[in-house]
Structure formats: structure tokens, C-alpha cells
Amino acid sequence: DGGITQSPKYLFRKEGQNVTLSCEQNLNHDAMYWYRQDPGQGLRLIYYSQIVNDFQKGDIAEGYSVSREKKESFPLTVTSAQKNPTAFYLCASSPDPGELFFGEGSRLTVL
Amino acid sequence: AQKVTQAQTEISVVEKEDVTLDCVYETRDTTYYLFWYKQPPSGELVFLIRRNSFDEQNEISGRYSWNFQKSTSSFNFTITASQVVDSAVYFCALSEAGNTPLVFGKGTRLSVIA
Numbered sequence: 304d305g306g307i308t309q310s311p312k313y314l315f316r317k318e319g320q321n322v323t324l325s326c327e328q329n330l331n332h333d334a335m336y337w338y339r340q341d342p343g344q345g346l347r348l349i350y351y352s353q354i355v356n357d358f359q360k361g362d363i364a365e366g367y368s369v370s371r372e373k374k375e376s377f378p379l380t381v382t383s384a385q386k387n388p389t390a391f392y393l394c395a396s397s398p399d400p401g402e403l404f405f406g407e408g409s410r411l412t413v414l
Numbered sequence: 415a416q417k418v419t420q421a422q423t424e425i426s427v428v429e430k431e432d433v434t435l436d437c438v439y440e441t442r443d444t445t446y447y448l449f450w451y452k453q454p455p456s457g458e459l460v461f462l463i464r465r466n467s468f469d470e471q472n473e474i475s476g477r478y479s480w481n482f483q484k485s486t487s488s489f490n491f492t493i494t495a496s497q498v499v500d501s502a503v504y505f506c507a508l509s510e511a512g513n514t515p516l517v518f519g520k521g522t523r524l525s526v527i528a
Binding site for chain 2: 336338343344345346347348351361391393395402403404405406407408410
């Protein structure tokens with residue numbers, strides 16, 4: 304099946320630990336995105352990549368890092384520098400301007 | 415700068431009622447795209463519609479319809495004869511020309527009660 308696969312679906316982390324969220328797509332899309340969703344806040348852009356080996360910061364990039372070594376993969380690392388990491392994280396890809404295809408999301412909880 | 419405002423945080427309707435979700439946007443570009451997405455309880459966002467700024471025709475798809483008015487910078491979404499399965503969070507989004515990432519509104523949570 305074609306689509307976006309995010310893993311893990313649920314993740315618990317202790318304060319001070321880094322954690323990496325996986326995002327893989329087999330849609331052959333050039334662009335990939337990471338959004339963060341908090342209750343009542345909508346979706347806010349963390350990082351995006353329009354081509355392999357290149358990525359740009361979004362509105363809330365502090366405390367996060369990404370890599371784009373392969374077209375299919377765009378992992379997000381939530382570092383210990385992120386002060387409030389508990390949230391729902393959504394990965395998406397896009398073949399052209401705007402229309403995003405989303406994964407099922409990863410819910411991160413910091414204990 | 416681009417901005418999307420969904421003033422309605424939560425709406426509750428009884429099944430079979432019609433409901434309109436409001437979306438107001440801001441952009442300085444003359445070329446842009448507007449979107450609606452649905453987020454059911456499972457969490458995954460589902461694409462509903464894309465409109466470009468040069469196409470002001472209203473769109474109807476089954477029980478769903480969209481009213482795009484550039485004069486008021488609005489792109490409202492109406493569900494006719496709502497059903498329980500329509501219960502979800504609905505997001506309006508905007509992308510300016512040049513392949514910029516989508517900017518989302520804060521969403522409207524719709525609850526349809528049987």
C-alpha cells in the first residue's frame with residue numbers, strides 16, 4: 304500500500320532524553336514536512352524538506368533536528384533542548400504545492 | 415505574512431442539521447491555494463478540497479460544499495444533513511505560491527449528536 308508510515312504510534316520519554324520519530328513514504332514525493340499539534344493550537348510547522356539533503360526550519364524548530372538522506376525518509380529528533388515536547392507529531396509529504404498526505408501521527412509523552 | 419483564522423472552536427449539532435464552518439485567511443500574494451482537511455478521532459488528516467485563488471466557483475461534493483469569496487477572504491465549508499460520522503476536527507489551510515508549506519488554522523471541532 305502506498306502512503307506515509309510513522310512510527311512509533313505512542314512513545315514515552317523521560318526528561319533529558321532525545322527521541323527520534325520515524326517517517327517513511329513510498330509515494331515518490333519530493334517534499335516532506337513535520338508538524339506539531341497541541342490541543343487548541345492547530346498544526347504548527349517544525350521542519351520541512353523539498354529535496355534530498357536539504358531542509359528548512361519552520362515556525363517552531365527550536366529543540367528539534369531532522370535529516371533527509373533519502374527521498375523516502377525524514378526522521379525527526381526531539382532533543383532534550385525542547386522544553387515542552389509532549390504533543391502529537393504529524394509527518395506529511397507532498398507531490399506539488401500544498402496538497403499534503405499525512406501519516407497517522409506519533410504521540411509523544413514526556414514523563 | 416499568511417494567516418488562517420477559524421473563529422469557531424467547537425460546534426455541536428443534531429444529526430441531519432446543516433452546519434457551516436468558517437475560515438478567514440490573510441495573504442499578500444495574488445496566487446495562493448486554500449484547503450480543507452478533516453481529522454477524525456484516529457488522528458490522521460484527510461484531504462477534502464484544494465482551491466486556487468483564481469477559481470471562485472463554489473464546489474459541491476455530495477453533502478459537502480465550499481463557498482470561496484475573495485472579497486471577504488473567506489473559504490467556508492458547509493455540511494448538509496450532518497451525520498455522526500462527520501464528527502471530527504476540521505482544519506482550513508493556506509499555501510502561498512512558490513511551494514510554501516501550508517499554514518493551518520487552529521481547527522473547528524464538530525460534534526454531531528444522534
